[in-house]
Amino acid sequence: MEDILIPKERRDAVVLIGVDRGENVEFIKVYAVSEEKAKQTLEEFFSARGLFPGDYRLVSRGSEEVGERKAITTKSEASLSASLARLGLRLLSNGVLYLEGVERIYQFTLVSESLYRRITTEKEGDVKEEPIPEFEPLDVLSLGVDVLVENLRGIEVAELLPPNAVLLKEPPLEEVYELLETERDFPVVVETKDAGRYSSLDFPAVVRLPPLTVEEFAAELSERLGFVVEPERFLDYPPERLNLKNVDALAGLVKALMAQKRFSPEEALSLAVRLNLGGP
Template sequence: MDEVLLPRERRDAVVFIGVDAADNVEFVKVYAVSEEKAREALEKFFNARGLFPADYRLVSSGPEDVRGKGAITTRTETSLSSALARLGLKLLSNGVLHLEGAETVYQLTLVSEELYERILGKTDEGDELKLELEDVFSLGLDVIVENLRGVELSGYLPPDAKLLKEPEVSELMAIMENPERDFPVVVETKNLARYSFFEFPITLKLPPLTVEEFAAELSERLGFSVDPALFDEYPPEKLNLRNVEALVKLVDALVEKKGLGREEALSVAVRLNSAGL
């Protein structure tokens, strides 16, 4: 068996992989003392396993802070192991990388094209896959989310991730270019184009609710059936979960302060919410 596939004590580079039940390699992460050693180890690993680089997508590369660690092993990568487990993958490695006092290492992270499509939530046929936001964020990669749906992202983030809502470009650049950064960034925006020159491994687009979905969300919260036709003239930017909550609060206020019935209050609330009197 090729040396790069054998578990060994290492001082130049170590390769972590995520394999599925059929032993297919869906995820690869290389830690090394330098970029040159990382790319060399990756090439050797691909050759030894008979894998084709074209079948994988590089989603992250660069220095990673390892201060406080004496070595990198599967035991130190518990968050990565958990993230892969959520995707049905098992974490394996070709040994232990002894850091010998190093404060940073160079890392390369790749995912198979199939896994990348799963992360984006689509199959080749365009069918939606049941991959939760939490699964995507738990990979520990930088993500930008065009959140037109109004989903509250904070509840899906792992503890070490930093959520930035519509950050200034200069602020984001300072964070992204910080060589000592040891946490993934999740940027939430309503305008992807504003950050088009940043390279994010993962881009998610959460579209607005349809009028039917919007009405269904309101029906569930208000306790009576809401006609989707009420929102036929609503602009897309108002068809989101945060506006659902805003309408519910407005209905409650109209019921309490004006003594209206809940259905009448909804009719008034819709007019007020859509800038009409």
């Protein structure tokens, strides 16, 4: 049953959780191929983590169409991750749920009683204020305006652009200046790791995406490898290495060492981390 806590590739159900700094589970979301499987997975998760169902409140349940999604991961649930981050919670999962051949999925969403009280109390305190529409920084990419993106997180910016947008990665300053001064019917999005290079230019919007934390980096790597990777391994990593692209690169290196050199997961991971940092 403890297998449910191990991040790995899954075909029937996945559990997404929001944890606070003390690693307390404050949020739970289960996606499954059926309602019965969702219930079973939730029960197994409660048992494996030693949690009590009575400490949580069901806030949402039901089925939804898969649509264009090919898998459910912490990366694909960017909006959920952002919402939890605003509550001081970190999104984790027990792997990747692949959706090939699946048309509808069922979900349960639960929050702890303490988080529920906190949310409802905050809402009651904000009754007199004008409602503020939810808007994530990356949502600006869909508005059709020129944007400068300092992407230290390593997300795929191209996947978030409207069809007619032009994406330039680390372009020369002069080229960007000329484009911004030219009349055109398309927005320009400049992706860089150093927004300061373009500080002399007047972009309507500047989006800064910070590096992953070591906890986020370890969680993403665990998800790709199918076994738990401790965040402590990356305490010495420079910020520029803590990004999603390096997660993919490191995961590929670990898998290659395991497949071609027959290293154990621990041996492959230890060597891959050293090689990834340029060590002996």
